[in-house]
Amino acid sequence: MTDIGWGNLAQYEHYGRVGDIKEDFDIISYEDSKGELYSSFKHASHAMLFARNDTVLWDLYKSRAAIMMQMRFDGLLGFPGGLVDPGENPLDGVNRELEEEIGLDLCKHKLQNSDQVVSFVNKSKNLVLHFYGKEVTVNDFSEIEMKTLSAPDYGNETLGMIRPPLYTMGDGYRGLPAFLSNSYAGNSRQELLIGLQHFKILEQDEIEKTRR
Numbered sequence: 001m002t003d004i005g006w007g008n009l010a011q012y013e014h015y016g017r018v019g020d021i022k023e024d025f026d027i028i029s030y031e032d033s034k035g036e037l038y039s040s041f042k043h044a045s046h047a048m049l050f051a052r053n054d055t056v057l058w059d060l061y062k063s064r065a066a067i068m069m070q071m072r073f074d075g076l077l078g079f080p081g082g083l084v085d086p087g088e089n090p091l092d093g094v095n096r097e098l099e100e101e102i103g104l105d106l107c108k109h110k111l112q113n114s115d116q117v118v119s120f121v122n123k124s125k126n127l128v129l130h131f132y133g134k135e136v137t138v139n140d141f142s143e144i145e146m147k148t149l150s151a152p153d154y155g156n157e158t159l160g161m162i163r164p165p166l167y168t169m170g171d172g173y174r175g176l177p178a179f180l181s182n183s184y185a186g187n188s189r190q191e192l193l194i195g196l197q198h199f200k201i202l203e204q205d206e207i208e209k210t211r212r
């Protein structure tokens, strides 16, 4: 069932095909990713903004942190961010995309190179993915989240912000495992798990528990 095919999105659609497995993405150093070897590749940069919080829901489930993800125009979950424009570097790309997609106030929350968490290359797609992460305060997170409703790309590229549940409920499925069973854009599912571990929001054994 297609509406009108891909139109002018046809040149990009192969970057976002569902079904990429994590083995399709090799980790590369940030420095290498910006070098000559990948200068002809398409680059995309996405970011995980988060705020730790120690609330416990119903005296049962630790919230741990508010993480900002989004429902995208293609029906897949992902992080705010996007394709790096020709002549742009990956960091400028992610800051521009965050301003477009969530209305991020770059005077307050501009990402720095030191916020890069991991970069990947998908050789079959000539695609390099950069993943950034930045911790903000609970108040700042709420302020950023409320501003997303008036972001330029809200309602077209970005169809709503979501906070993944970071706990596993009594049946061992509902909560984070259920969230992880959704469809994700690019390798954003893997980026979420990497981000949770990198920032010690979840310990490795807790992440293992969510693998099904």
Ligand SMILES: O=c1[nH]cnc2c1ncn2[C@H]1C[C@H](O)[C@@H](COP(=O)(O)OP(=O)(O)O)O1
Residues within 6 Å of the ligand: 012, 013, 014, 015, 016, 017, 044, 046, 077, 078, 079, 080, 081, 082, 083, 084, 097, 129, 157, 185, 186, 187, 188, 191
């Ligand atoms: O959150 C993500 N993490 C890693 N890769 C992602 C993520 N979201 C999408 N992608 C892949 C698949 C997409 O086709 C390309 C480009 O990203 P996208 O956000 O769609 O680009 P624009 O915002 O339209 O510039 O990256």
Ligand SMILES: [Mn+2]
Residues within 6 Å of the ligand: 082, 083, 097
């Ligand atoms: Mn874009």
Ligand SMILES: [Mn+2]
Residues within 6 Å of the ligand: 081, 082, 083, 097, 100, 101, 153, 157
């Ligand atoms: Mn975008």
Ligand SMILES: [Mn+2]
Residues within 6 Å of the ligand: 080, 081, 082, 083, 097, 101, 157
């Ligand atoms: Mn995007």
